[in-house]
Amino acid sequence: MQRLAIITSHPIQYYAPWFRYLACTKDLDIKVFYLWDFGITQQVDIKFQKSFQWDIPLLDGYNYEFVLNTSSNPGTHHFWGLQNPSLVAQVHAYQPAAVWLMNYNYASLYQFIWRWNHRKAPLLFRGDSHHLLPNKGIKEWMRRQVISTIYRRFAAFLYVGKANYGYFRYHHVPPEKLFFSPHAIDNERFYAQAATASEQAKIWKQELGIPAEHQVILFAGKFEAKKRPLDLLQAFLKAQLPQVSLLFVGSGSLEAELKSAATGHSHIYFAPFQNQSLMPRTYAIADVVVLPSYGSQETWGLSINEAMCLARPVIVSNHVGCAQDLVHPHENGLVFPAGNISALTDALRVAFTDPKRLKRWGDQSRHIISRYSYAQATQGLLQALNSLQEKF
CATH class of the missing domain: 3.40.50.2000 (Glycogen Phosphorylase B;)
Incomplete structure (x- = not known):
C-alpha cells in the first residue's frame, strides 16, 4: 500500500469526487491536506462577489485534515493568503511515500517545497497553466528561470492537456517526467x-x-x-x-x-x-x-x-x-x-x-x-507514482 499525501489549497467541487475515487483505488492510501476551509463554510468568493458554500459534499469518503492557516487575509487571491506553519510537520507525521502538490505559488507552499526532504518522499506536481499567449522581455525571461528552478524540486509532473504539456516543456521539464492525467469532473x-x-x-x-x-x-x-x-x-x-x-x-x-x-x-x-x-x-x-x-x-x-x-x-x-x-x-x-x-x-x-x-x-x-474521467486521470497518477518507486 503506497501512501500519498496530497496538498491543496481548499476543498474544490471538481477534486473532492476524485479524492473519493482515489480512496477506493487498490494499493493506494491517500490523505489530503487542506490549507484553507473555503467552500465548506459560508464565505465570500472574491471573484463571484457573493457569499456561499458549495451544496454538494466535499469532505466525504476520503482521509483529510486541515492545516491551520494563520494568514490575516486568507484566500487564494494573493501570495500571502495561505500561511500554514505546521504543514511540514503534519505531512511528515503521515509518513508518505510521495507528496503531490496541486498548487505552489503561495507563501506556505514555497516554504514547504524548500523545507521538505524530497529525497525521502519525492514531490509530484499537477498543474494546468498554459503558454498560449506568449510574453516577451526580461521579466518573462526571469519568470521562466524562477519557475524552471522551482520545477527542478519535483520528481514527476501530471499534465492535464496539450497546452499544459507545452507549458511544462517551456519550463524545461523533460518528457520522461511528464504523465498525462486529464482534467476531469464528476x-x-x-x-x-x-x-x-x-x-x-x-x-x-x-x-x-x-x-x-x-x-x-x-x-x-x-x-x-x-x-x-x-x-x-x-x-x-x-x-x-x-x-x-x-x-x-x-x-x-x-x-x-x-x-x-x-x-x-x-x-x-x-x-x-x-x-x-x-x-x-x-x-x-x-x-x-x-x-x-x-x-x-x-x-x-x-x-x-x-x-x-x-x-x-x-x-x-x-x-x-x-x-x-x-x-x-x-x-x-x-x-x-x-x-x-x-x-x-x-x-x-x-x-x-x-x-x-x-x-x-x-x-x-x-x-x-467520456475519455476525460477520473479513471483516466487516476491512470496517469499511478503511472507517475510507479515511476517514482523505480527511482527512489
Missing part, C-alpha cells in the same frame, strides 16, 4: 442527472421568460474581465440570430456593466449564481455553451467538461486551455481567436445555421468527454 453525477435536468430546464426557461421556441446561448461563470462576457454580448447583438436568446448565469465585477450594455436589447437574460446541485439544469437549458476567455488565466475551463457531459455543443476562444483537447472544430463545436468579436459573431452564425448538425455536435461532445 462525469457520472452529470450523466445521472441529465434526464431530470432537461425537465427542470424547461420549467426554468419559462420562469426566466425565455420564449419556448427559442434556442439558447449560455454563458455560465464569473462575470470578470478574463472571461470576456461583454465580447459574447456584442457578438450576439451583431449576429442577429432569429429565435435565439442569450442567457448569462453567474455574478462578478462586470455584472453592472454587462446588464447596462444589455439594456434596451431583447432576448438577453440574466440568472444569478447557481450552486453545484443546479449546474446540470444550467447546462440543460442551453443549445450552445460559450466560453470566450482572453489571456493566460483560463487555464482549462472545467465548465466546458460539465457542458459536454450534458451533450452540449461548445464554442471557446483559442486562449481557453481545453480548446486543443476537448473542442474538435465542426465536430462538437468551434474555436475562435480570443478577443475577435467578429470571429465570435461568425461562430455563432455557423452554429445556428443547421439545428440537426448542432444536435450532432452535442452528441459528439458527450462522446469526447
Whole structure:
C-alpha cells in the first residue's frame, strides 16, 4: 500500500469526487491536506462577489485534515493568503511515500517545497497553466528561470492537456517526467442527472421568460474581465440570430456593466449564481455553451467538461486551455481567436445555421468527454507514482 499525501489549497467541487475515487483505488492510501476551509463554510468568493458554500459534499469518503492557516487575509487571491506553519510537520507525521502538490505559488507552499526532504518522499506536481499567449522581455525571461528552478524540486509532473504539456516543456521539464492525467469532473453525477435536468430546464426557461421556441446561448461563470462576457454580448447583438436568446448565469465585477450594455436589447437574460446541485439544469437549458476567455488565466475551463457531459455543443476562444483537447472544430463545436468579436459573431452564425448538425455536435461532445474521467486521470497518477518507486 503506497501512501500519498496530497496538498491543496481548499476543498474544490471538481477534486473532492476524485479524492473519493482515489480512496477506493487498490494499493493506494491517500490523505489530503487542506490549507484553507473555503467552500465548506459560508464565505465570500472574491471573484463571484457573493457569499456561499458549495451544496454538494466535499469532505466525504476520503482521509483529510486541515492545516491551520494563520494568514490575516486568507484566500487564494494573493501570495500571502495561505500561511500554514505546521504543514511540514503534519505531512511528515503521515509518513508518505510521495507528496503531490496541486498548487505552489503561495507563501506556505514555497516554504514547504524548500523545507521538505524530497529525497525521502519525492514531490509530484499537477498543474494546468498554459503558454498560449506568449510574453516577451526580461521579466518573462526571469519568470521562466524562477519557475524552471522551482520545477527542478519535483520528481514527476501530471499534465492535464496539450497546452499544459507545452507549458511544462517551456519550463524545461523533460518528457520522461511528464504523465498525462486529464482534467476531469464528476462525469457520472452529470450523466445521472441529465434526464431530470432537461425537465427542470424547461420549467426554468419559462420562469426566466425565455420564449419556448427559442434556442439558447449560455454563458455560465464569473462575470470578470478574463472571461470576456461583454465580447459574447456584442457578438450576439451583431449576429442577429432569429429565435435565439442569450442567457448569462453567474455574478462578478462586470455584472453592472454587462446588464447596462444589455439594456434596451431583447432576448438577453440574466440568472444569478447557481450552486453545484443546479449546474446540470444550467447546462440543460442551453443549445450552445460559450466560453470566450482572453489571456493566460483560463487555464482549462472545467465548465466546458460539465457542458459536454450534458451533450452540449461548445464554442471557446483559442486562449481557453481545453480548446486543443476537448473542442474538435465542426465536430462538437468551434474555436475562435480570443478577443475577435467578429470571429465570435461568425461562430455563432455557423452554429445556428443547421439545428440537426448542432444536435450532432452535442452528441459528439458527450462522446469526447467520456475519455476525460477520473479513471483516466487516476491512470496517469499511478503511472507517475510507479515511476517514482523505480527511482527512489
